[in-house]
Amino acid sequence: MTESTAAATERRDNPVVAVGRKLLEVRELTTLLFLVLVSVLIGSRSPYFWTPENFKALVLGMSTNGIIAVGMTILLVAGGFDLSVGSVLALAGAVCGALIVNGVPIPLAVLGGLLVGPVVGLANGLLVTKVGINPLITTLGMLSIARGATLLIGGGYGVANLPPEFNQIGQAVVGGFQTPVWVMVALAVVGDFLLRRSRWLRQTYYVGGNARSARLSGIPVDRVTIVAFIVTATFAAVAGILTTARFGSASVTAGTGVELLVISAVVIGGASLAGGEGTVLGSILGVFLLQVISNALTLLNVPLYWQPITVGAVLILAVGLDAVSRRMRRLDGR
Amino acid sequence: MAVDPTIAAAPPAEPGPVVLEARGVSKVFPGIRALDDVSFALRAGEVHAVVGENGAGKSTLMQILAGVYRPDSGELRVDGAPVAFANRRDAEAAGISIVFQELSLVPQLSIAENVFAGRQPANRLGLIDRGRMEAETTALIRPFGLAAGPRQAVGTLSLASQQVVEIAKALSVQARVLILDEPTSSLTANETERLMATIRDLRARGLGIVYISHHLREVFAIADRITVLRDGTYRGTWRRNEVTEQQIVSEMVGRSFAAVSGPYRPRQFGSEPILQAEGLDRDREFSDISFTLHRGEILGLAGLVGAGRSELASSLFGLTPPQTGTLEVEGRPVRFAAPVDAVRAGMGYLTEDRKQAGLFLAMSIARNVAAPNLGRFSRGGLVDDRQVGRVSLEYMERLRIRARDVEQKVLGLSGGNQQKVLLAMWLATEPRILIVDEPTRGVDVGAKAEIHELLLHLADQGVGIILISSELPEVLHLSDSIAVMYRGRIVARYRGGEADEDVLLAAAAGLADGGPGAEPGADGGH
Numbered sequence: 001m002t003e004s005t006a007a008a009t010e011r012r013d014n015p016v017v018a019v020g021r022k023l024l025e026v027r028e029l030t031t032l033l034f035l036v037l038v039s040v041l042i043g044s045r046s047p048y049f050w051t052p053e054n055f056k057a058l059v060l061g062m063s064t065n066g067i068i069a070v071g072m073t074i075l076l077v078a079g080g081f082d083l084s085v086g087s088v089l090a091l092a093g094a095v096c097g098a099l100i101v102n103g104v105p106i107p108l109a110v111l112g113g114l115l116v117g118p119v120v121g122l123a124n125g126l127l128v129t130k131v132g133i134n135p136l137i138t139t140l141g142m143l144s145i146a147r148g149a150t151l152l153i154g155g156g157y158g159v160a161n162l163p164p165e166f167n168q169i170g171q172a173v174v175g176g177f178q179t180p181v182w183v184m185v186a187l188a189v190v191g192d193f194l195l196r197r198s199r200w201l202r203q204t205y206y207v208g209g210n211a212r213s214a215r216l217s218g219i220p221v222d223r224v225t226i227v228a229f230i231v232t233a234t235f236a237a238v239a240g241i242l243t244t245a246r247f248g249s250a251s252v253t254a255g256t257g258v259e260l261l262v263i264s265a266v267v268i269g270g271a272s273l274a275g276g277e278g279t280v281l282g283s284i285l286g287v288f289l290l291q292v293i294s295n296a297l298t299l300l301n302v303p304l305y306w307q308p309i310t311v312g313a314v315l316i317l318a319v320g321l322d323a324v325s326r327r328m329r330r331l332d333g334r
Numbered sequence: 335m336a337v338d339p340t341i342a343a344a345p346p347a348e349p350g351p352v353v354l355e356a357r358g359v360s361k362v363f364p365g366i367r368a369l370d371d372v373s374f375a376l377r378a379g380e381v382h383a384v385v386g387e388n389g390a391g392k393s394t395l396m397q398i399l400a401g402v403y404r405p406d407s408g409e410l411r412v413d414g415a416p417v418a419f420a421n422r423r424d425a426e427a428a429g430i431s432i433v434f435q436e437l438s439l440v441p442q443l444s445i446a447e448n449v450f451a452g453r454q455p456a457n458r459l460g461l462i463d464r465g466r467m468e469a470e471t472t473a474l475i476r477p478f479g480l481a482a483g484p485r486q487a488v489g490t491l492s493l494a495s496q497q498v499v500e501i502a503k504a505l506s507v508q509a510r511v512l513i514l515d516e517p518t519s520s521l522t523a524n525e526t527e528r529l530m531a532t533i534r535d536l537r538a539r540g541l542g543i544v545y546i547s548h549h550l551r552e553v554f555a556i557a558d559r560i561t562v563l564r565d566g567t568y569r570g571t572w573r574r575n576e577v578t579e580q581q582i583v584s585e586m587v588g589r590s591f592a593a594v595s596g597p598y599r600p601r602q603f604g605s606e607p608i609l610q611a612e613g614l615d616r617d618r619e620f621s622d623i624s625f626t627l628h629r630g631e632i633l634g635l636a637g638l639v640g641a642g643r644s645e646l647a648s649s650l651f652g653l654t655p656p657q658t659g660t661l662e663v664e665g666r667p668v669r670f671a672a673p674v675d676a677v678r679a680g681m682g683y684l685t686e687d688r689k690q691a692g693l694f695l696a697m698s699i700a701r702n703v704a705a706p707n708l709g710r711f712s713r714g715g716l717v718d719d720r721q722v723g724r725v726s727l728e729y730m731e732r733l734r735i736r737a738r739d740v741e742q743k744v745l746g747l748s749g750g751n752q753q754k755v756l757l758a759m760w761l762a763t764e765p766r767i768l769i770v771d772e773p774t775r776g777v778d779v780g781a782k783a784e785i786h787e788l789l790l791h792l793a794d795q796g797v798g799i800i801l802i803s804s805e806l807p808e809v810l811h812l813s814d815s816i817a818v819m820y821r822g823r824i825v826a827r828y829r830g831g832e833a834d835e836d837v838l839l840a841a842a843a844g845l846a847d848g849g850p851g852a853e854p855g856a857d858g859g860h
Contacts, residue, residue, distance in 0.1 A: 199715055199716065202717050209694045212690060212691040215673055216691055219705070
């Protein structure tokens, strides 16, 4: 009985409205606008904000979350999400550190740490698709398991005093920026391109948009979902190795709370928890926005406790604005 | 009203007074006149069946009686006094309860919690009075001989028992009128028998019962009076023992929607089989299904809702693979474990549930068209979106999809245009076998004619088509051969032009297997 909306959509918009509407639909732009606004505001209050040193600190600070956000975007587009990324980050670091301390050659130890990603990701993916446990419970359980495994390996204190050859992986400076920044940039650029253009990752939009229709369209829904979980956990493991190397030690508390920050950033960047929407570019802008805000609070000497409050407010504001604009578009007959 | 339930096959009981009445009721939905000046009267202590084809207005009338919709004109009377129901609660307060076709129970909760959902008896502290609730539930379900206590979870019961719980729930509001909408659509023969006994029991207790069903045999087994609706209009009311099934069938069919569908025009089609099924079986869905589809042939699958046609379609396509039986595509045995395999084998499937399982409503036309065609539209692993746009535009023009451009979201399109987008998706795969399930449901007359033309054109190009439709004129107009399904089995087969609506409807209502008045369909060639 809902056929009669057709007539409303046939009318033409005037070109200015049409362009405005198109721009509004590009969520990255809203995030970018937000980002510029916040930067200008902070810049006017703190001259230090616009210095190269601050910029370098900013991008290094966001690199961990940025790397994970690339994977998380793909997963959210496919209609899932992963709460275990923070624990996987810590576990990968602990495994890698423990292997090194026990005399395993560095390349092999790094590989061992990285392997945590695909293993945990595959487990998450299989539990969600084949067993049918929802992503919230599955990855919440995995969050706890991986953190516990980290404590087992790290013995409560973590693995410290790692060799400098290993630490180079996270500390080397190339072209003015530390390696984690470059890794993030590389993963983001490649990830954004592939999510936009590649045939395989295009399937994630269909799976997240309507899994039943996707299945009937001949898209291997389960396989796509499993791979998205694997990619996410693997990127979390990459972030774990880099963090461990950067600090020269694997802390058992590393990555605590990262999952919520990353998911917030990805949603701020335009992805939807309902699936089918989102871009890597948007997510990186989201991570950057949160980093800028936390940087600003530091520069402006706001007590540390205000940080989580601001992050929460920005998340609700961004998603709220989007919900309102959607409703207006729908009332418009779109 | 002392009627012995065991003499149910005897002539109808003495009619009681009229409890519920609709006078000259009309209802218009956007674009559809669902009910036009329909009158209906229900007496206490009778089972009154309402029959008609899909879209005849049965459900709308019931929803009006139950307070879900308000009539645009006409009036309702309870015990002879005019009433106006604002919602279902008003109707329930007047003693009118409805059991919808889809069960609305919460499987995890107990029988008692389901029966008293939202109206649990409370004690003085405002807490749920479990004891009273369970005692009242027991009293409600005991007459039905249900072998379950009030604390048992509903999900553990058989469908027939769940149906009983649903009825108990409807009765718990002190109902005097019970409306049952297709109560047997998901029941087995035995379960149906038990339900019939329950209904006779209720009639004996003086309730007025409205019984909606497609199954004419059931109707003639249970009803005291039968009212026929056709295309939203009232055709008449008959006492069960004063009318034949054939009379009812011809009243139901009429000749009014021949506008779109002319008679069958004989077509040439290939002799080589493109799809062969042999003894396909799937629990509770269909059994012993065999057929052969040739190149360029349109095979119509007729039958009532719930006869197993859609289940068969999704099984053929690999979504719910058959448990036994074989399938051959162009002479080669195949086993589709998932739709991916079917798509690779050159099969396309337009689901009847286009919004939930066919389209991607929040995405653009182009993205929808690309969905089953990502391989075709990719070079070196990258999607060529320019080609997607070009091909989408081509189909948009060819199928005359009315939209701003291929970037418009499917959500805002009309039903007919959405259906055409679904067609475009699958035509772009250049299928050799196409299964179309209710291709013109919710589609206006113009688009319907276009879709018919298109299906014929595809068949002329050699595509084998399986057409599932509840609109008999559509099946008769397009099909080179017709198979009729009833309760999961193919019960009759005809060649194009061999059958007419009466014959198909009788077969679909289960009258093809030798029941009274079933002659026309039974010898149609097995």
